[in-house]
Amino acid sequence: MGNIVYVNLSKTIPIEKDLELQTPFHQKRIKKLTNLYHQKETRISMKKLYTPKDFINIEGRNIYESAAHFQMFIDQMDNEKANAFDLTTTTATGANVKIIDRYSGKELIAKSFVSSNYLGMNMHPKVKEAAKNVIDEYGVGTSTTPLIGGYLDIHLELETKIAQMHGKEAALTYSSGFAANVGVAQFLFNKSDLAIVDTFIHASMYDGLANTNIKIFGHNDLRYLEMVLEKSKGRYRNMVVIVDGVYSQDGDLPKLQEICELAKQHGAYIFLDDAHGVGVLGKNGHGTCDHFNLEDEVDIITGTLSKAIGAIGGYVAGSAQLIKYLRHLSRPSIFSASLPPSVTAAASRAIDVFSEEPQIIRTLWDNTNYARKILNDNGFDLGRSESPIIPIMVRDDMKAKIIARKLLENGVYIIPATYPAVKLRDSRLRMNISATHTKADIDFFCEKLNLIDEEIKFKMLKSSQ
């Protein structure tokens, strides 16, 4: 990192000016930090750490000026050779990838831990064959929406399998998991309703709730949830509690049993986004509700076909009447073309493979437990993870980016999860384990991580917490 220390002052300091300095509050803060570093006899200079939030809705700049201004964010990462985002991969996403390195222009070979391809279904021979087989008969697209001619028998087959997988009467597919969350939440809930949501639900759900009353409860904070439910009872047309099945940045689960009980006591519905639960949890990968045996308690389940299922698309599952209601009125379904045949057939086949080859899910968990044990034994802070999503806490935004870059130079591809995806003090590397990794891949990763930790100290020993 040389002798530059990046400081986040994004909330109050105008963007272009560094720390020469504006408000008394910031002058005081900088002095404190500077003294601290001088005490350590380290000569440093401090620079404002840019985050993407600094470049959204900039006052007084038009769209082209804003876009030009955003280059400062990219430049700051490039100055540290720390831009791990937006790389071009020349292979399928999987355990072993080739990537074009933006700094050298060379092709790098790396072990990859970036994709939510938990079961390797994108490259499974049965799944690829299913996709190829339908192209001759149905072509590559439908060119119309499901409601007006774009609904094929293979869509019906896929939706039937999804409904069965979640123990629900019916399901409806969308072009992505994002579209499913937006489409369902936006249509079902408005100003007469209250959505009570765990703070860590996915961005797409927040977007879908833009026209609803929202109360956010701290992650799995049952006491606060109960308080909100109690205070809000009888004041809204619908109350709905919204959680994820597996949280995408921390890899932990909701306290679903208790949440369902509280919701039931107070007459609220439960809406669960199972994007990271399907293929990972439950019998034959049937997801989080199956894992907790709470399929009947959860009213609405959304999910994606793009993670463990290995394709693209999203869905909602629920009662037959609710699904029909959404099928006829939810905007991302009625105003958007249906899923392409190849994707539909591939997703459908992948769900079958979950139960035909249960050893794939066992391997995923075997790998997950193996990686977690080594990283734990090596003293890394893995947060609350209980799934194949393993955060490795760094707690410094720029450091996380630099570590990711150094790992890439050492043959490991991993994405830093940084602000605003997580809080600044919660920056981390997010490791996604897959059944397609070998133990040797995981050993390789851990060895390189230890090596970089010797250079850039970031290990958070549990005892120091």
Ligand SMILES: Cc1ncc(COP(=O)(O)O)c(C=O)c1O
């Ligand atoms: C929890 C969660 N929900 C929904 C989505 C959106 O899924 P998709 O990629 O299919 O749009 C994601 C994807 O990152 C996710 O992590």
